[in-house]
Amino acid sequence: MDKNxxxxxxxxxxxxFQKNNLEAAFEILVQRYKNPLTNFVxxxxxxxxxxNDVVQETMIKVYRYxxxxxxxxxxxxxxxxxxxxxxxxxxxxQRRRNIFTISDYGEDNKPYDLPDESYRPDVATDSxxxxxxxxxxxxxxxxxxxxxxxxxxxxxxxxxxIAEILGVxxxxxxxxxxxxxxxxxxxxxxxxxx
Amino acid sequence: xxxxxxxxxxxxxxxxxxxxVKAPENFEADLRRRINSEKFSKKERKGxxxxxxxxxxxxxxxxxxxxxxxxxFVMDANSEKMDNPFLIEPRVREDLIAVTDYEQLKEEHQxxxxxxxxxxxxxxxxxxxxxxxxxxxxxxxxxSGRKEQNRxxxxxxxxxxxxxxxxxxxxxxxxESAFAGISDSIQTNVSAEESSDIxxxxxxxxxxxxxxxxxxxxxxxKVVNELKTQVQSLGxxxxxxx
Numbered sequence: 450m451d452k453n454x455x456x457x458x459x460x461x462x463x464x465x466f467q468k469n470n471l472e473a474a475f476e477i478l479v480q481r482y483k484n485p486l487t488n489f490v491x492x493x494x495x496x497x498x499x500x501n502d503v504v505q506e507t508m509i510k511v512y513r514y515x516x517x518x519x520x521x522x523x524x525x526x527x528x529x530x531x532x533x534x535x536x537x538x539x540x541x542x543q544r545r546r547n548i549f550t551i552s553d554y555g556e557d558n559k560p561y562d563l564p565d566e567s568y569r570p571d572v573a574t575d576s577x578x579x580x581x582x583x584x585x586x587x588x589x590x591x592x593x594x595x596x597x598x599x600x601x602x603x604x605x606x607x608x609x610x611i612a613e614i615l616g617v618x619x620x621x622x623x624x625x626x627x628x629x630x631x632x633x634x635x636x637x638x639x640x641x642x643x
Numbered sequence: 644x645x646x647x648x649x650x651x652x653x654x655x656x657x658x659x660x661x662x663x664v665k666a667p668e669n670f671e672a673d674l675r676r677r678i679n680s681e682k683f684s685k686k687e688r689k690g691x692x693x694x695x696x697x698x699x700x701x702x703x704x705x706x707x708x709x710x711x712x713x714x715x716f717v718m719d720a721n722s723e724k725m726d727n728p729f730l731i732e733p734r735v736r737e738d739l740i741a742v743t744d745y746e747q748l749k750e751e752h753q754x755x756x757x758x759x760x761x762x763x764x765x766x767x768x769x770x771x772x773x774x775x776x777x778x779x780x781x782x783x784x785x786x787s788g789r790k791e792q793n794r795x796x797x798x799x800x801x802x803x804x805x806x807x808x809x810x811x812x813x814x815x816x817x818x819e820s821a822f823a824g825i826s827d828s829i830q831t832n833v834s835a836e837e838s839s840d841i842x843x844x845x846x847x848x849x850x851x852x853x854x855x856x857x858x859x860x861x862x863x864x865k866v867v868n869e870l871k872t873q874v875q876s877l878g879x880x881x882x883x884x885x
Contacts, residue, residue, distance in 0.1 A: 602658035
């Protein structure tokens with residue numbers, strides 16, 4: 450039974466979950482999407498703990514509102530839309546919180562400030578440090594551009610899928626991606642790419 | 644599009660090669676626990692409007708409204724541009740002219756009466772005979788007194804009527820003709836017989852009528868006389884026919 454379910458597509462699994470309330474189908478969907486969603490949300494938020502909460506919340510929403518899914522759309526589009534909306538809400542909440550608690554941060558604890566020496570190639574040698582630098586630079590990209598860039602370059606989605614997730618047309622998606630990339634390139638000026 | 648991809652090739656590759664972030668190992672267990680906890684504790688979540696109208700949340704907004712109201716009134720009281728509506732004098736309509744000096748009118752009327760009496764004396768209007776019995780003289784006195792009383796009453800009713808008329812027309816002014824007619828009628832050349840009749844009888848006399856005497860030109864007088872003769876001849880004809 451479980452083996453057969455694993456062979457089903459995402460859309461078929463959610464249909465099984467909708468019609469027969471088969472929780473095994475839901476569990477398979479969770480297994481399939483937990484890592485991609487975690488990656489997407491983490492790149493957007495830059496914080497692992499809140500990213501984990503957001504992904505869990507996304508799964509709970511899928512569980513609770515399974516009947517609202519329509520087979521017209523792709524399941525991946527639907528679940529990414531939910532995750533994206535929750536991530537944006539969380540990001541705005543964090544930003545508000547940072548505004549109110551800005552005095553709590555010391556000079557060294559500024560969350561998104563990049564020290565100048567980090568850009569130096571001799572300093573940024575370790576891959577872990579490089580990832581951190583890129584993530585910090587990504588967090589400086591405008592919210593709407595960042596989401597589009599992550600979906601395209603990190604998640605490898607098509608423009609059509611991204612347009613559906615973001616609820617805008619493909620032209621807008623391309624424009625946002627280009628602007629996001631341009632901002633990122635500007636931020637990573639002097640950074641030694643691998 | 645390909646140009647853009649080439650332009651940002653390094654950035655794209657960097658993002659693609661980023662280390663994949665994975666969900667924690669206990670992700671599914673945590674999720675199951677959360678789903679179960681939600682299943683058993685299905686709390687009814689309050690709606691947006693219900694949340695808004697929680698009394699504690701209303702306090703800041705109500706405070707803000709109260710402060711705004713106070714500021715508004717303070718600013719308004721200090722502003723010189725605005726006049727206090729309670730201190731502005733009521734506007735007077737130019738089309739309304741109030742005439743309330745009835746006492747003056749009454750005095751004029753009294754004067755006119757005196758004048759008419761003096762006229763009567765000049766024309767030797769016969770006084771009531773002294774040999775008449777006391778009861779008759781008493782009755783005459785009574786009737787003349789009543790007559791005076793009636794005249795005054797008539798004057799007051801005419802004043803009231805004129806007043807009402809003026810009010811109904813949206814104008815409080817009394818028409819001058821209302822009283823001018825009376826005074827003019829008194830000034831007319833009343834014959835001795837007529838004046839004695841007026842005193843003796845209680846019927847409606849010329850004095851009580853509200854009309855104006857006009858000075859006619861000789862031509863007009865001629866026309867009037869012709870008309871009179873025509874009317875008289877008509878009257879005679881009617882009598883003969885009967």
